[in-house]
Structure formats: structure tokens, C-alpha cells
Amino acid sequence: MSSAAPATLTPTANGVAPVRQPLTRKSLAADHPTWCPGCGDFAVLASFQRTLEKLQYPQENIVLFAGIGCSSRFPYFVNTHGGHFIHGRALPIAAGVSLSRDDLHVFVFGGDGDGFSIGGNHLVHTARKNVRITYIIMDNFVYGLTKKQTSPTSPVGFKTKTDPTGVLDQPINPMRALISSGATFVARSHASQVTHMTEMMERAARHDGFSVVEILSECVEFYPGAFDAANPRKNGAFKLIEEKKHDGSPEDAQRHDPTDEVAAFHLATLPWPGVFGVFYEANRPTKNRLEADLIARSREKTAGKSELQILQSTFARLR
Amino acid sequence: MVSPNFITVSDGDAAPAGQPRSIQDVVIRLAGNSQDGIQTIGGFLARLAGRSDQDVMTYMTIPSTISGGPSIFQVRMGTGDILSAGDRADVLVAFYQHSYEDHIESLRPGGVLLYDNDHVKPNPEDKRFTAIGVPVTSRTIEAVGGAAKDKGKNIFVLGLLARIFQLDVAKLTGLVRERFGGRTEDVVRNALLAFDAGYGYPADNLRDCFFRFEAVQRVSTRPQVTMDGNQALAYGLIAAGVRYGAAYPITPWSTIMEMLRAELPKYGGIFVQAEDELAAVSYALGAAYAGHLAVTGSSGPGLSLKMEALSWAVMAEMPLIVVNVQRGGPSTGLPTSVEQSDLLQGIFGSHGDTPRVVLAPKNVEDCFYIALEAGRIARQYSTPVLILTDQSLATRIEAFDEPDLAGLMVTAKPDLAERGADFKPYPLDRLTRHAPPGTRIASGKFPNVTGLEHDEDGHPSGNPAMHAKMTARRREKIKALGAELALPEVHGDREGEVLLVGWGSTWGPVREAVEHLRQSGRRAGQMHLRHLHPLPSGLDRIFARYRDVFVVEMNDEGLYGFGQLAMLLRARYANPAIRGINKTDGLTFKVSEIVDGVTRHPARNELRVTIPSFSR
Ligand SMILES: Cc1ncc(C[n+]2csc(CCOP(=O)(O)OP(=O)(O)O)c2C)c(N)n1
Ligand code: SF4
Ligand SMILES: [Mg+2]
Numbered sequence: 023m024s025s026a027a028p029a030t031l032t033p034t035a036n037g038v039a040p041v042r043q044p045l046t047r048k049s050l051a052a053d054h055p056t057w058c059p060g061c062g063d064f065a066v067l068a069s070f071q072r073t074l075e076k077l078q079y080p081q082e083n084i085v086l087f088a089g090i091g092c093s094s095r096f097p098y099f100v101n102t103h104g105g106h107f108i109h110g111r112a113l114p115i116a117a118g119v120s121l122s123r124d125d126l127h128v129f130v131f132g133g134d135g136d137g138f139s140i141g142g143n144h145l146v147h148t149a150r151k152n153v154r155i156t157y158i159i160m161d162n163f164v165y166g167l168t169k170k171q172t173s174p175t176s177p178v179g180f181k182t183k184t185d186p187t188g189v190l191d192q193p194i195n196p197m198r199a200l201i202s203s204g205a206t207f208v209a210r211s212h213a214s215q216v217t218h219m220t221e222m223m224e225r226a227a228r229h230d231g232f233s234v235v236e237i238l239s240e241c242v243e244f245y246p247g248a249f250d251a252a253n254p255r256k257n258g259a260f261k262l263i264e265e266k267k268h269d270g271s272p273e274d275a276q277r278h279d280p281t282d283e284v285a286a287f288h289l290a291t292l293p294w295p296g297v298f299g300v301f302y303e304a305n306r307p308t309k310n311r312l313e314a315d316l317i318a319r320s321r322e323k324t325a326g327k328s329e330l331q332i333l334q335s336t337f338a339r340l341r
Numbered sequence: 342m343v344s345p346n347f348i349t350v351s352d353g354d355a356a357p358a359g360q361p362r363s364i365q366d367v368v369i370r371l372a373g374n375s376q377d378g379i380q381t382i383g384g385f386l387a388r389l390a391g392r393s394d395q396d397v398m399t400y401m402t403i404p405s406t407i408s409g410g411p412s413i414f415q416v417r418m419g420t421g422d423i424l425s426a427g428d429r430a431d432v433l434v435a436f437y438q439h440s441y442e443d444h445i446e447s448l449r450p451g452g453v454l455l456y457d458n459d460h461v462k463p464n465p466e467d468k469r470f471t472a473i474g475v476p477v478t479s480r481t482i483e484a485v486g487g488a489a490k491d492k493g494k495n496i497f498v499l500g501l502l503a504r505i506f507q508l509d510v511a512k513l514t515g516l517v518r519e520r521f522g523g524r525t526e527d528v529v530r531n532a533l534l535a536f537d538a539g540y541g542y543p544a545d546n547l548r549d550c551f552f553r554f555e556a557v558q559r560v561s562t563r564p565q566v567t568m569d570g571n572q573a574l575a576y577g578l579i580a581a582g583v584r585y586g587a588a589y590p591i592t593p594w595s596t597i598m599e600m601l602r603a604e605l606p607k608y609g610g611i612f613v614q615a616e617d618e619l620a621a622v623s624y625a626l627g628a629a630y631a632g633h634l635a636v637t638g639s640s641g642p643g644l645s646l647k648m649e650a651l652s653w654a655v656m657a658e659m660p661l662i663v664v665n666v667q668r669g670g671p672s673t674g675l676p677t678s679v680e681q682s683d684l685l686q687g688i689f690g691s692h693g694d695t696p697r698v699v700l701a702p703k704n705v706e707d708c709f710y711i712a713l714e715a716g717r718i719a720r721q722y723s724t725p726v727l728i729l730t731d732q733s734l735a736t737r738i739e740a741f742d743e744p745d746l747a748g749l750m751v752t753a754k755p756d757l758a759e760r761g762a763d764f765k766p767y768p769l770d771r772l773t774r775h776a777p778p779g780t781r782i783a784s785g786k787f788p789n790v791t792g793l794e795h796d797e798d799g800h801p802s803g804n805p806a807m808h809a810k811m812t813a814r815r816r817e818k819i820k821a822l823g824a825e826l827a828l829p830e831v832h833g834d835r836e837g838e839v840l841l842v843g844w845g846s847t848w849g850p851v852r853e854a855v856e857h858l859r860q861s862g863r864r865a866g867q868m869h870l871r872h873l874h875p876l877p878s879g880l881d882r883i884f885a886r887y888r889d890v891f892v893v894e895m896n897d898e899g900l901y902g903f904g905q906l907a908m909l910l911r912a913r914y915a916n917p918a919i920r921g922i923n924k925t926d927g928l929t930f931k932v933s934e935i936v937d938g939v940t941r942h943p944a945r946n947e948l949r950v951t952i953p954s955f956s957r
Contacts, residue, residue, distance in 0.1 A: 098800075106793060111650065143616055143617065147620070317606045324607050330747060
């Protein structure tokens with residue numbers, strides 16, 4: 023894999039020892055978001071920029087991709103390389119970027135419709151393959167961009183334009199779906215909790231594998247108050263998952279072990295509004311690693327030959 | 342060369358008894374069941390021909406059932422240019438009664454029927470052929486014996502054919518050893534036993550049926566390579582610098598992805614089997630965005646699934662190679678037959694105004710070169726390029742001059758050089774040159790690639806004037822490619838009565854048809870289009886030199902009476918001389934069908950055809 027040129031650098035007068043400028047909120051700011059005032063996605067954006075400030079990756083090596091939806095406009099609002107793809111397919115294009123360029127940090131943003139409905143199959147397979155990507159889902163339980171149709175996370179009874187008498191179909195359970203698909207980092211947060219969101223995003227980004235954070239992000243336009251039950255400022259309860267500290271204390275026995283898949287399922291099935299934090303975290307070789315190993319093994323066999331020589335010897339066998 | 346010119350066995354003027362007769366080329370059809378390994382014999386013969394500096398072309402039908410079932414392999418080999426797999430066989434090898442019954446009509450009168458008399462009872466009344474019965478099954482069992490049963494019948498027949506056609510035994514057994522070498526010693530030994538048994542079958546029983554290929558000096562000094570079209574395309578992609586790709590399996594595309602999956606890691610690349618075709622094109626676009634030349638591919642239905650992302654690729658101006666191995670449609674249609682019915686899907690299949698490049702290889706060798714050209718165009722114009730090949734090219738084996746790989750091979754890495762402060766991903770006055778991620782931009786502002794209409798900087802723009810400008814920009818760059826293309830050469834008469842226009846795998850049969858027409862006194866020419874969109878400019882000057890222009894295509898005449906390319910050419914040139922010769926039986930064109938199509942075309946009022954009418 024070709025490695026990139028050094029990061030955002032300020033060349034010094036004599037051209038040596040360039041100094042990297044730290045990533046700041048200012049250097050990360052791009053277009054002003056087009057979201058409705060009060061939309062939960064603003065807070066997600068702020069948390070993400072804060073996360074990047076913490077991670078301090080070389081700016082040119084950060085890549086953001088998204089599908090289509092209000093939330094999917096995200097890449098325009100962060101000053102990094104990135105792209106705005108088609109509805110539901112951001113994961114496979116991002117996987118193509120991730121697998122073909124090991125030097126990049128690849129993030130995907132999108133909504134509940136984009137991720138769980140039209141892109142549902144890609145979610146399952148990108149998780150199963152454990153491609154090195156961090157995926158932030160802004161779940162507002164509704165189709166925002168297309169103005170209030172039923173989403174795969176809309177609760178039964180919620181009145182939308184496509185279910186004017188109330189949603190009939192059982193919604194998807196994102197945590198359960200992600201865990202069972204094989205995602206190796208699965209977390210949940212709430213757009214009113216900037217510190218928690220930032221912490222989840224940072225852990226997701228540092229995870230070596232397919233990491234997902236579902237963030238309940240209110241659509242003030244079409245589903246106001248959807249997440250009040252988990253918002254302390256609206257008299258709700260933001261209940262955190264307490265993770266095991268492995269300190270041998272009696273309390274620790276009650277705490278959640280994120281490597282325990284069954285326990286994670288249990289948390290995922292708690293009644294609304296459920297709990298927040300890291301549900302599941304596992305170490306499994308990424309597809310990036312496995313493919314790199316495959317390349318290494320294949321190259322052993324072609325011992326030192328140039329690309330031209332490899333193709334020439336193939337043709338010699340076809341004479 | 343025009344088929345068939347095999348010397349008839351019953352001809353009195355043939356060589357004296359016992360002497361081999363001299364021939365230029367021969368069409369052998371092997372008919373049996375798919376598990377008998379008749380593809381293997383065909384493959385051996387094809388590779389032998391390649392190694393003997395003979396030209397060769399094969400034609401294979403595979404049953405769409407998973408295993409078993411009737412199967413044929415037709416190989417035409419000879420000295421000189423072989424353009425088609427042959428309309429009719431000179432030799433039919435029938436393994437079973439059903440093989441005999443289904444294929445005897447494909448044997449030309451005077452030809453040789455070679456049949457396994459353990460299984461086949463030919464009609465004794467049928468005196469059209471020289472029938473030679475050989476106990477293929479029992480002799481094979483005798484020779485190999487043991488648990489192998491009649492496995493090896495194919496190699497026995499190969500030995501028989503080697504004897505009849507005076508083939509190079511050392512080279513053939515060498516190929517057998519290479520082919521089975523990876524397996525146990527037993528397998529190689531059994532194969533050679535079967536071969537020897539066939540080769541040593543008592544000569545008197547073959548009724549003096551021996552032939553020798555005329556020695557013709559080949560012009561080229563390069564060695565020949567023998568492969569099928571999908572192989573040529575896969576290696577062409579590698580030579581073009583493709584290192585990343587993704588696809589979903591579908592016949593007849595699958596073998597390309599299988600090869601790339603096995604080969605690309607050797608070159609440091611990755612080929613992903615994606616969850617579906619839309620995911621596959623998306624993966625490939627990810628690699629393209631990341632700065633690589635990438636490929637995705639499929640066959641008809643899979644291409645339909647990719648269409649949404651291909652529109653994005655046009656809008657975002659991503660270089661990408663897309664392969665579509667056409668098969669019979671619509672829907673699952675005839676998945677193992679050939680058709681050229683995806684042309685309009687290829688050119689126009691997406692939503693929106695999506696000008697797109699479409700190329701088609703003319704033969705197996707061209708599958709290699711078209712991949713290189715697709716790569717060059719995709720890079721230069723930062724655009725998706727679709728290669729339309731088809732089932733017959735995919736599975737057909739041909740021998741061709743080994744390409745000059747050292748001169749052709751492209752190895753490119755993503756260009757991550759810092760871009761200046763004036764960098765724009767979509768400049769109105771220049772071609773797009775994306776800055777892949779990892780690239781620093783002097784302005785400190787990083788670009789987005791996008792499917793929303795955008796301005797020069799890649800910012801979403803709903804400005805009506807901007808959409809008009811950007812639409813024109815995407816159109817004009819493809820027109821610029823059209824202006825750069827050379828006019829296709831005309832083969833045969835450069836003016837006259839009939840111009841035959843073809844595209845894709847019909848090149849060989851059309852060329853032979855032109856020779857037939859000229860030999861029968863007509864002034865006829867062939868123009869073959871490798872660039873279907875954009876068309877090279879100036880075709881109208883060629884059309885104007887002929888009275889009739891027939892577009893030969895394996896697709897339907899459609900509601901308005903014109904095949905897909907004919908419709909495009911009519912729309913482009915509004916020339917009433919343009920008509921079509923079409924067929925939709927899932928088989929490649931026979932030379933005679935094209936000749937008949939010209940001489941009896943309804944538009945020439947030389948034949949009244951009755952067409953069933955559905956109107957009341
Ligand atoms: C192929 C396709 N189908 C449908 C649409 C229309 N569409 C755009 S966004 C969207 C749903 C958005 O909902 P969600 O993903 O939840 O994002 P949100 O706007 O709520 O953030 C739909 C149906 C489209 N752009 N493309
Ligand atoms: S419609 Fe809803 S989701 Fe979209 S920007 Fe407005 S508040 Fe946010
Ligand atoms: Mg939504």
C-alpha cells in the first residue's frame with residue numbers, strides 16, 4: 023500500500039523539518055450545515071469535530087463518506103476528503119476506500135433509512151467482513167429529507183405520511199441487528215449528550231475493525247420529542263452501561279462485559295429507552311488484515327518477481 | 342479463409358489410399374455429456390494448434406444445468422486466419438445416441454462421423470457421411486481398466502484424432518502431462534494409456550481417413566498464446582493496471598472474477614466478492630476514489646443492478662472499468678447462450694443524462710487489448726468505461742500472438758502529489774483530475790466528490806445555469822473522445838452494394854460473410870465498430886459509399902424494426918440505407934445466415950416472408 027505524503031504541514035523557509043499544524047475546530051470547519059435549526063445532527067457534528075481534535079490524525083488522511091438523507095450531508099460540513107454517494111450504499115464505497123488504502127481513516131455517516139432499510143444488506147455484510155470503518159448512524163426514527171415517511175426504526179403507532187393512521191410494522195432493533203451481524207464494536211449514544219457521544223466516537227475510531235455508534239438524534243421537524251425519554255433535560259433518564267473494570271470488587275460482577283455477546287443481546291432488548299454506552303466490543307481480524315495476509319502469502323510464491331515478470335510467466339504457460 | 346474447405350472424404354481425387362490428404366483447416370464437433378470432459382479435448386486441440394503456430398477457434402455450449410446433460414465443443418483449427426468456429430462440422434465425434442441424433446445435421450455432407458459404437462447406432466440408410474464406428478468406451482476400459490471405468494474416453498478420442506490428423510504427439514502428450522501433472526502419478530499414467538490406446542487403434546479400421554495440415558508460414562515471429570475471452574480480458578485488465586475490483590458471481594462473467602481473485606493478490610491487489618452487484622460497483626468506486634484503476638463486472642441482470650451507482654460515477658466523474666459479459670435476456674433468460682441485447686442498456690441504462698463510454702472487443706485477442714484501451718480512456722477522461730463482451734467470446738478459445746507485455750503493461754500508483762491552491766475537482770474548462778484522499782491541498786480546503794449537481798469546487802449547486810453547464814461539460818468530454826477516435830477500417834470493397842456493420846463477437850463471421858459475397862460477385866465491405874459510444878466521427882462518409890448498409894446483430898429487431906446498434910446509427914445518421922440483420926436464437930451467427938440475410942433481406946424485395954400477425 024502506498025503511504026501518503028506527510029500530513030498538513032507548514033513548510034519552513036529552508037524546506038526542512040516541516041511542522042504539523044494541529045487539527046482544530048477551525049481547520050475542520052467546512053460548509054455551514056444546512057440542517058433545520060435545532061436538529062440533533064448539529065450536536066453530532068460538534069462531537070465528531072471534537073473527536074478529530076482528540077485523535078489528531080493527519081488531516082489529508084481522513085475520509086468521510088455518506089449516502090443520502092439529511093444526516094448524510096455530513097461530509098460537506100467537515101473539512102476533509104470525502105464524498106456524498108447514493109442512498110444506502112455508503113458502506114460498500116467506504117469499504118472500497120478502506121481496503122485499497124491502509125493509510126486512511128475512513129468514517130461513514132448516515133440515517134436510519136439509509137443504514138437499516140435501503141442499506142440494510144450492506145450493513146450486515148460490512149459488519150460480517152469486519153472492514154476497518156467507523157460508522158455513525160444518526161437515528162431519528164423517521165425519514166427527514168423526504169419529509170416524514172416511516173423509517174425502519176419508527177415505533178409502531180407513530181403517524182407518518184406513509185402510515186397516516188400509525189406505523190404497523192415492527193421496527194428494527196439496531197443494537198441487536200448490529201451485534202448479530204458481526205460488528206466488532208457496537209455502541210449507542212444520544213445527541214443531547216455531547217461528552218458521551220465524543221467518548222463513544224473516539225473509542226469507535228480507535229477500534230481496529232468495523233465500529234458502529236448509533237446516536238439518537240432528534241428530527242425537530244418531523245419527530246420532535248422522540249428521544250425525550252432518554253434526555254435528562256426533558257425529565258428523561260440517560261442510563262449508562264457500566265462496563266466491567268476487572269477489579270475483583272463485588273460490584274464488578276454486576277457490570278457489563280462488552281466481550282460477552284449474550285449479555286450484549288440482553289442489554290439490547292431492555293425496554294425503551296434502554297441503555298447507552300458500549301454494548302459489544304470484540305477483537306476479530308479485519309478484512310483489511312486478512313487481505314493483506316493473502317497478498318503477503320501470494321507474494322511469497324512469486325518471490326521477488328516484478329509485476330511484469332509475473333504476467334509474462336503467466337503468458338508463457340499459455341503458449 | 343472461407344469455411345468449409347475441408348477435402349471431402351468421398352472425393353475421388355483425394356490422395357492415394359493410405360496417404361494423408363492435405364487440408365487447410367478442419368471443423369471438429371465433439372458431442373457428448375458435460376461430464377465426459379469433451380471441453381478438455383477441445384482445450385487440448387486448441388492449445389496444440391496454438392503451439393503449432395496454427396490458428397484456432399473454438400465454440401462451446403455448456404448446459405445451464407449444473408452437471409451432466411448434453412454438451413458440445415466445436416474446434417476449428419487450421420493454417421491461416423480462422424475467423425469463425427465454422428458453420429458446419431467436417432468431423433462429428435458422437436459419444437451417445439442423443440449426441441448423434443442432435444448433431445448429425447450439423448455435419449456437412451461428405452464429412453466424417455466418428456462414433457462410439459458401444460453407444461451409438463447410426464442410421465444405416467444415411468449415406469451422406471463417412472461413418473466410422475470405434476468402440477471408444479470398451480477400448481478405454483480395456484486400456485485404463487480398474488476403478489477408472491470409462492473415464493478417459495475423452496483422452497482416447499484425443500489419441501484417435503491425433504492419429505487421423507497427424508497431430509504432434511510429443512506436444513499433445515506434453516500438454517496432457519501439464520494438465521494432469523498436479524494430480525497423482527496414476528492420473529497422468531491413465532491419461533497417457535488412454536491416449537496411446539486411441540492413437541494406436543488399428544489403422545485399417547479408420548478407413549484410410551488421414552489428413553495433414555498444409556504448412557503455411559505464419560508472418561509473425563511472436564509465439565502464440567491460447568486462451569478464452571474471459572482469460573484474455575482478465576489479463577488485459579491486469580496489464581492495464583487494474584489492481585482492485587469487486588463483483589458478484591453470475592454466468593458467464595464469473596470466471597473473470599475468479600481469475601482476478603486468484604491473480605490480483607500476486608500484484609498486491611484485492612478483488613472482493615461483494616454481497617450484490619450494487620455493493621460491488623460501490624466497492625470498485627471506492628477503490629477508484631482512492632486513486633486506483635478499478636474494475637467491476639457482471640452479466641445483464643447484474644449490470645441493471647449497478648446502474649444507479651454508474652450514474653453517480655458519471656456525475657462524480659470517477660474512472661472505472663465495468664465489464665458486462667452479455668448473455669440471453671431479459672431476466673435470467675438464456676444464461677448460457679449468447680446475445681448482444683445489452684447495448685442500449687450499456688449506453689443509456691441509467692437515469693439522468695449520463696453520457697458514458699461503451700467499447701466492445703471483436704475477438705478473444707481483442708478482449709486483451711480492449712481492456713488496455715478501457716483503462717486508458719477511464720483515466721484520461723475520468724469516466725466509467727463499459728466493456729461489452731459476450732458469452733461466446735467468454736468461453737471461446739483462440740490462439741493469438743503473445744502481446745508485447747513489456748511495452749504495454751501499465752503500473753500506476755495513486756497520484757498523491759500536493760495540489761495547488763487553485764485545485765478544482767470539476768473545472769469547467771479542463772478534464773477532471775481528482776485529488777485522491779491522502780493528497781494535501783495548498784488551500785487547506787479538501788474536496789468532496791458528489792452525486793449532487795455541483796460547481797467547479799464540488800459544492801452542491803442548484804443553480805439552473807450551473808446544471809446546464811455541468812451537463813454540457815460531461816457531454817462534451819465524451820464527444821471529445823469521439824473526435825479523437827480513428828475511423829474504423831473497411832475490409833473488402835471500399836465502396837459498392839453492401840456494407841456489413843457489426844460489433845462485438847460477430848466480427849469473424851461477418852468477415853467470412855463478406856468474403857463469400859465478394860466471391861459470388863457482389864461488391865461488399867465490412868466495417869466493425871469497437872467504439873460504440875461515443876461513435877467515431879465520420880461514419881456517414883463510409884455509409885454513403887454503399888447502396889445498402891446492414892447492421893448484423895444478435896438481438897431483436899425491436900418494435901421499430903431495427904436492432905440496437907442499427908437503431909443508434911439510424912438515430913445518429915438518419916440514413917434510410919441502414920437496416921438490420923438480426924437473430925435471437927441464442928447462438929452465434931453462422932456465416933451462411935449472414936450471407937442469406939443480405940441476399941434475401943426483405944428490404945431488397947427478393948423474398949417475401951410471412952410474419953405472424955397479432956393484430957385482429
Ligand atoms: C434510490 C433512492 N431511493 C430513494 C431516495 C429518496 N430518499 C432520500 S433520503 C431518504 C430517506 C432518508 O432517511 P434517513 O436515511 O433516515 O435520513 P434522514 O434524512 O432522516 O437523516 C429517501 C427515501 C433516494 N435518494 N434514492
Ligand atoms: S428535517 Fe429533521 S433530520 Fe432533517 S435537518 Fe430538519 S430536523 Fe434534521
Ligand atoms: Mg432518519
